[in-house]
Amino acid sequence: MEKISWDAPYLDRKVWLLEHLETLHLDAKEALVLLLIDHFNTIHVNIHHELLATKLKINEEEVEDIFNALAEKGYLNLDFKDGNMVFDISGVYALENTSEVNYAKSLLEEFEDEFKRSLSPSEMDRILNLASIYSERMVIVALNEAASYDKRDLNYIERILISWTDKGLSVEDVENGKR
Structure with a gap:
């Protein structure tokens, strides 16, 4: 910008x-x-x-x-x-906001790379919303979890995030294998 x-x-x-x-x-x-x-x-x-x-x-x-x-x-x-x-x-x-834009692009690029396609605007909004609720890192870990089960679907990823939150798991817990 x-x-x-x-x-x-x-x-x-x-x-x-x-x-x-x-x-x-x-x-x-x-x-x-x-x-x-x-x-x-x-x-x-x-x-x-x-x-x-x-x-x-x-x-x-x-x-x-x-x-x-x-x-x-x-x-x-x-x-x-x-x-x-x-x-x-x-x-x-202002130009100072480019860090937020870069943050969002890197997260969206992670999804596009994993989904092997371009995301729709509604998918982008949903991913950014998930990141605002759970954190970018947690969303990426959930994306990787879903990909490991060959379930590249936002509904599935959101269910993973909800499950981890319900269990009180932090991103560190999940990264260390605690589920």
């Missing part, structure tokens, strides 16, 4: 976001939240959890989870200015 002046008056940030969705590794709700934040910032509406929850028809706790996920990716920075909360999404446009 090239670094651009995200606040330039000629830049349509909503169009830019839509054009770059596949490189940002966002789920649908995260993308909608970014679009809504940009919209509300543009029309100078104070943003709050309840407003976004109402717009997206979700609860405020889920909005908070989305804010946290976006902040972890470096896409959202919350600050206070003149007594108001400021929602800064300039991180979406």
Whole structure:
């Protein structure tokens, strides 16, 4: 991603976001939240959890989870200015986020290599979601486990991860043969 002046008056940030969705590794709700934040910032509406929850028809706790996920990716920075909360999404446009993109690509490449085919967008989203829940390392170990049984299927991989979590196994336990 090239670094651009995200606040330039000629830049349509909503169009830019839509054009770059596949490189940002966002789920649908995260993308909608970014679009809504940009919209509300543009029309100078104070943003709050309840407003976004109402717009997206979700609860405020889920909005908070989305804010946290976006902040972890470096896409959202919350600050206070003149007594108001400021929602800064300039991180979406910054070069510093390439580490997240590289992380996701390496994980997805692992799956494509093992599946011996290109992944669909929904498969990519699902894999990235699994990595956010269980960790990249644990997902790769589950992929290797599934491959050892010739079961290269995301449902099977997810069942492995759920089973390991239910048993309280860490990635180190699994790597050391404890099952």
